[in-house]
Amino acid sequence: MTWLGALLTAVGLTDLLRGFGLNRRWAAAIGVTSGVLAIPVAGRGGWGDAAAGVLVGAIVILWVYLTRRAGSARPHAAALALAVLGVGAAVLVAFSGLSVKPGGSVLEDWLRSLEVGPVRFVEASHAMLLFGVLLVNLATGNLVVRLVLVSTGALRPADINPAPPSTPSTGPAAELRGGRLLGPMERLLIVGLGLAGQLTAAGLVIAAKGLIRFPELQAKRSDTEEVQGAGIDQVTEYFLVGSFVSWLFALTSLVSLGLVQ
Numbered sequence: 001m002t003w004l005g006a007l008l009t010a011v012g013l014t015d016l017l018r019g020f021g022l023n024r025r026w027a028a029a030i031g032v033t034s035g036v037l038a039i040p041v042a043g044r045g046g047w048g049d050a051a052a053g054v055l056v057g058a059i060v061i062l063w064v065y066l067t068r069r070a071g072s073a074r075p076h077a078a079a080l081a082l083a084v085l086g087v088g089a090a091v092l093v094a095f096s097g098l099s100v101k102p103g104g105s106v107l108e109d110w111l112r113s114l115e116v117g118p119v120r121f122v123e124a125s126h127a128m129l130l131f132g133v134l135l136v137n138l139a140t141g142n143l144v145v146r147l148v149l150v151s152t153g154a155l156r157p158a159d160i161n162p163a164p165p166s167t168p169s170t171g172p173a174a175e176l177r178g179g180r181l182l183g184p185m186e187r188l189l190i191v192g193l194g195l196a197g198q199l200t201a202a203g204l205v206i207a208a209k210g211l212i213r214f215p216e217l218q219a220k221r222s223d224t225e226e227v228q229g230a231g232i233d234q235v236t237e238y239f240l241v242g243s244f245v246s247w248l249f250a251l252t253s254l255v256s257l258g259l260v261q
Helices: 002-017 024-042 047-070 075-094 106-113 117-121 124-136 139-151 179-195 199-218 232-256
Strands: none
Touching: 002 024, 002 047, 002 075, 002 124, 002 139, 002 232, 024 124, 047 075, 047 117, 047 139, 075 139, 124 139, 124 179, 124 232, 139 179, 139 232, 179 232, 199 232
């Protein structure tokens, strides 16, 4: 799973840097470099690893390009961006058997040198995948949610990229605050609880979100049942679709981690 971990690391770092306002070209360059270097760091090199590095770089560049187009009133680019990321990850997993076994890699030697209990016995490929999963559940998870919302018509393409604070936002995204911060926290909590074997607790987190948001959704109606701001149906669709996509993203991350057990 070294290749998948490298892809997730590259995409996650790129989106995180873009979210902090770094120029997309610089963000992509740093992300591609990190993904390409992650493969030999966690492995021992080989023609398969070299080909995977090229594929990781191509996927990241396409991802940045398509997500930018999706934010420029081209909704079809949103679905295409999701397809590129999903298919690219599937291809890397399907051909991961061609990777050189990670024994003796720089990362594995470093893990063995640590005096931190179980960490010393973690394989390099597992550590790389875990790092990539945690990273991709931050900014990339939010971006995937917005791309799905645009693809389903629940969000405008212009809302894919966060607006500057001085720019007033409209639509469902403006009605439900805090999603871009709560989303990563929620996904990381679900992944953490899942890794700890506490899936019931993860389910309680999901249920709690609905209970917390319900009064806010109800408040969008006045006493005369007239919709204020964005329609209550739009806000509800935005909340439900966005929440389910975010949860599925976290659960998919758990499944990918389970594949290496």
